[in-house]
Amino acid sequence: MENKSKQLLSKIATNDGHGENSPYFDGWKAYDRDPFHPSQNPNGVIQMGLAENQLSSDLIEDWVRSNPEASICTLEGVGKFKDVANFQDYHGLLEFRHAVAKFMSRGRGGKVTFDPDRVVMSGGPTGANELIVFCLANPGDAFLLPSPYYPANDRDLQWRTGAQIIPVHCNSSNGFKITREALERSYAQAQESNINVKGVLLTNPSNPLGTILDRDTLKSIVSFVTDNNIHLVIDEIYAATVFAAPEFVSVSEILQEMDDTTCNPDLIHIVYSLSKDLGMPGFRVGIVYSFNDDVVSCARKMSSFGLVSTQTQHLLAAMLSDDVFVERFLAESRSLGRRHGVFTKGLEELGIGCLKSNAGLYFWMDLRKLLEEETFEAEMVLWKVIINEVKLNVSPGSSFHCVEPGWFRVCFANMDDETVHVALKRIRAFVRKKEVGPVKRKRFMDNLNLRLSFSSLRYDESVMLSPHIMVSPHSPLVRART
Numbered sequence: 403m404e405n406k407s408k409q410l411l412s413k414i415a416t417n418d419g420h421g422e423n424s425p426y427f428d429g430w431k432a433y434d435r436d437p438f439h440p441s442q443n444p445n446g447v448i449q450m451g452l453a454e455n456q457l458s459s460d461l462i463e464d465w466v467r468s469n470p471e472a473s474i475c476t477l478e479g480v481g482k483f484k485d486v487a488n489f490q491d492y493h494g495l496l497e498f499r500h501a502v503a504k505f506m507s508r509g510r511g512g513k514v515t516f517d518p519d520r521v522v523m524s525g526g527p528t529g530a531n532e533l534i535v536f537c538l539a540n541p542g543d544a545f546l547l548p549s550p551y552y553p554a555n556d557r558d559l560q561w562r563t564g565a566q567i568i569p570v571h572c573n574s575s576n577g578f579k580i581t582r583e584a585l586e587r588s589y590a591q592a593q594e595s596n597i598n599v600k601g602v603l604l605t606n607p608s609n610p611l612g613t614i615l616d617r618d619t620l621k622s623i624v625s626f627v628t629d630n631n632i633h634l635v636i637d638e639i640y641a642a643t644v645f646a647a648p649e650f651v652s653v654s655e656i657l658q659e660m661d662d663t664t665c666n667p668d669l670i671h672i673v674y675s676l677s678k679d680l681g682m683p684g685f686r687v688g689i690v691y692s693f694n695d696d697v698v699s700c701a702r703k704m705s706s707f708g709l710v711s712t713q714t715q716h717l718l719a720a721m722l723s724d725d726v727f728v729e730r731f732l733a734e735s736r737s738l739g740r741r742h743g744v745f746t747k748g749l750e751e752l753g754i755g756c757l758k759s760n761a762g763l764y765f766w767m768d769l770r771k772l773l774e775e776e777t778f779e780a781e782m783v784l785w786k787v788i789i790n791e792v793k794l795n796v797s798p799g800s801s802f803h804c805v806e807p808g809w810f811r812v813c814f815a816n817m818d819d820e821t822v823h824v825a826l827k828r829i830r831a832f833v834r835k836k837e838v839g840p841v842k843r844k845r846f847m848d849n850l851n852l853r854l855s856f857s858s859l860r861y862d863e864s865v866m867l868s869p870h871i872m873v874s875p876h877s878p879l880v881r882a883r884t
């Protein structure tokens with residue numbers, strides 16, 4: 403931005419807090435410039451940087467077709483048009499809050515119930531995360547946030563609120579698990595630096611790891627915040643994406659299991675949404691669900707800045723009150739497991755490992771062995787090759803503030819089966835092309851602990867000959883380390 407217009411605008415408008423210049427967003431731009439299409443642009447970039455569940459879209463479309471009265475812009479629904487179009491109370495439609503509270507319970511296996519009077523609306527989870535920070539923190543106050551974490555947390559939690567994130571770095575030695583000890587260390591260091599820590603933020607299930615927090619860890623974190631009288635904000639927007647054991651444990655369950663001495667419910671707040679669990683990010687449904695009455699009241703007042711449109715509320719109230727639909731939809735989340743399996747097994751056959759995970763719309767791929775050296779510069783070099791030559795938009799670990807170079811997040815639920823097949827073929831061709839001579843190739847495969855022989859590999863060989871997948875001889879994948 404020109405200096406002259408900088409002077410005309412606010413500090414927020416002219417600072418870099420949006421984070422648009424990170425590789426995470428660069429990958430999206432590369433996709434936008436050259437998007438893959440099976441027939442119109444078969445050599446384009448495949449979008450694997452978008453955590454979106456499109457696997458169950460058909461179910462939703464069927465429901466909309468069978469329930470035309472739920473949409474007010476239809477012949478069957480227009481009778482309600484005036485009422486819905488005029489309603490703008492920031493409490494929201496009662497039937498919408500009831501339906502959301504019920505869906506939150508169903509998405510957590512019916513083990514807990516939620517109070518519709520605590521459901522506060524916001525513009526998507528982005529808005530909900532910012533809203534809760536506005537309620538809890540002053541500019542300069544800090545939140546501890548385990549890394550790797552969702553890149554846009556930097557924008558959502560800090561940019562306009564003026565609060566700050568203190569990353570608590572986790573690493574692969576224990577599967578990137580957060581521990582009370584790590585939180586205590588970061589908390590003590592912040593206090594030594596005179597930083598006012600207002601709370602801990604967690605994403606459970608994790609984005610980007612696809613892992614969930616176990617009961618004991620959750621309990622230890624709840625007692626940590628209670629002991630220190632600071633807040634715990636848990637983003638549970640992927641709660642219903644858990645596709646394999648162990649079961650998801652919501653912090654709301656933990657509250658029921660702990661007593662007053664170890665758990666203060668006034669400090670606990672959940673961020674929820676239908677962006678991921680219902681695959682509807684475009685509907686911008688974000689929810690702040692706090693166990694603290696004052697926070698509910700304040701968040702509700704602030705929610706005027708980012709309400710969910712009444713038209714959307716009206717439709718969703720009807721959809722989520724349909725028990726048969728909800729059961730079918732949630733059962734479909736198992737297809738996430740199938741898709742996850744296709745991808746991770748396909749990679750495993752190439753000797754590429756992933757962090758073990760059972761939730762989310764992505765997995766955490768380990769390409770450390772493919773780095774030229776153990777640095778973030780080398781990670782960037784590798785990432786550029788993947789974007790520009792293999793034409794896959796996966797997201798580099800550095801954009802998630804991961805402290806170990808070589809990890810990448812791969813989204814798997816925003817594409818159809820054919821695209822998955824093409825993506826795997828490209829990776830296969832990439833790995834196979836990186837070395838020409840059989841001796842070098844053997845060394846490479848040994849390095850990667852490849853379990854299968856070449857002859858048993860089942861992917862289409864023709865892709866290897868594709869002129870569109872030109873792997874540079876300087877590619878870091880050519881020189882895998884031991």
Ligand SMILES: Cc1ncc(COP(=O)(O)O)c(C=O)c1O
Binds near residue numbers: 453528529531683
């Ligand atoms: C953990 C987490 N929180 C919040 C968001 C923001 O969601 P939305 O873009 O629908 O506001 C995302 C999106 O990927 C996310 O992964």
